[in-house]
Amino acid sequence: MIFHKKRVLTGCLLLALGFAVLLDTLGGPKWYGISEFWRPTSKLATQILWDVRIPRVLAAMLVGILLATGGLLLQTISHNPLADPSIIGVNAGANLALIAGELAGLALTVLNAFWLALIGALLAFLVVIGLSLNKKGFSPLRLLLGGTIFSGFLSSISMAVSFMTNNTQQFRVILAGGFSGANYEQVGLLVLVAIVVVGSVFFFRTEFTLLGLDHQTTVGLGLSFKKLMGIAIALIVLAAGSSVAVGGNIGFVGVGVPQMVNFVHPGSFKANVFPIALCGGIFMLFADLISKAAVSSVELPLSALSAIVGGIVLFILVAFKKKVVK
């Protein structure tokens, strides 16, 4: 029976995702009818749909999926329901690496942006983990507070660098976030990353679920704690870094979406990871739609939108949930 219910849920979410994809493709500063696909009214419309809208929609969906999965993974391994890559400085590290790379004279092509962001994310993440590890594993308070402050530190360095080089314009672009410049090359890379991340999560889903238990139980059940932790960290860095490379600094999806899903449908990592990934995609698609269509002729900054929505969710959770951190 439970199996059946899960199928229904997944089916519903897939339908919703399809609907969101369709809506986000057709919506925007100018709304198109669905008949545009098989009976185009003008050459321009076809071009906009296939060269601008579709890559953008795919990028938004994939980034949403990656961010939500990465967030859930981080929350599971750190035993902290409020952890999110953007809070603990992973995004800020990727940003800093992008700015530093541009300063060093690298052209920010799609590929360069990808590996720069990945390296930045990895380094920042390792520092924050180093700060928050003690003998008993992750200390939740240290992870969040240390991460927040480290994140602030990194972004002040990026800011200082862009001030000293008179390059606040570039900084503004990264700060704003969003998918307005998405192209098929980025989508291709995102698909690759998504396959790796979602595939490994599927492959290791039982192990990661057990990793959510305490350290002793994990080891007692015969799992290699270090190996699994390494894999999880690599996946988180991959997900967060590639998201920053494409979408800029989009935070709080990673904490907001898993929390909402867990609230409606409480369950273990294994049970909830795919619904959460799908919801992440749906959330991002709607956020993207709002950012491009809510105010005519202005593109709202996606990073601000997601910070506001996610921050409100987090605030409500902290305010009304009795037990926030185990």
Add this chain to the structure above:
Amino acid sequence: MTRRIRLVLTFMILCTIWIGLLLAVLSFGDIKLNVVEVMKSLFGLSRDFTTNFVVWQLRFPGLLASIITGGELAVSGLILQILTHNSLADSSILGINAGASLGVVIAMFVSAAVGLHLMSSWLLLAALIGGLTSSGLLMLVGRQQSAIKILLAGVALTAVLNGIILMLELEMNQFDFDKVLVWLNGSFWNLGMPFLTIQLLFGIGLIILVILMVPALNGLTLGSRGAYGIGVNVKMAGNVLMGVAILCATGAVLVGGAISFVGLMAPNIARKLVGQRVTYLLPTSWLLGCCIMMLAQFVATNAFGKTALPVGLVVSAVTMPYFIYLLFSERVD
């Protein structure tokens, strides 16, 4: 007896550093001045026109601003740490700075849209409303007296407020964007003496208020039960002190933009130096806050050649190593 000697020594050393930094800020920069001349000029004895002009017209306002912000941030951080029983609390982590900044950014945004010229008193009001609103929200969460909850709610609140600020910021043109960005990162944007005088009086008033509250603060370090036991009106003292802390943070934000970390660092270092008693902690934190800000001011104007960085950026760079040390030492949890 040795304890007393140690305390006196600490104070003397801190005062020396304070004066040394003050002279350094006044003497170094694009135009280098003779320290002796600067001292003479400070007491009104110098006849040298250049020295007098540079010291009083160019550098003194910046110095005053850093003393005001540093002192206010340190005091507000100390009060917040005592009230929340958490040595990691700080007006920037709790979202008070972000609230005040949002108030100011909204005021600037609206005035730019309507085409009004903004008076600094309006900015004060806007910052105050913003700071009060955000801390009011925070207090809703904090009723249960759970320290980690308040901190997390602060993190969430800061994210929301910064999101809104970012939204407004990106609607501005590049010129205004740069201006707001610099200000949000902490810099002394208005160095007119009338403005600074008002802020100075405001700051002195607040500090006198805090000094009057020292007995209550001392009681509160024992925890609310202990404080009750020795006859402190915990509820009232808590509310008044919270208000003072918010006012201090708002004043600092107004003078220096959103400078973080000073309120976190200064009381923590002070605690290491003189222990828990507020009677000693308060002046030490104040001195240390001023020192951090003056040091940052000195580095910001001198270390990077022609570009003057926003002071707040330097502050976070200067204080970061200590924070990492703090996290590593086990006393955090």
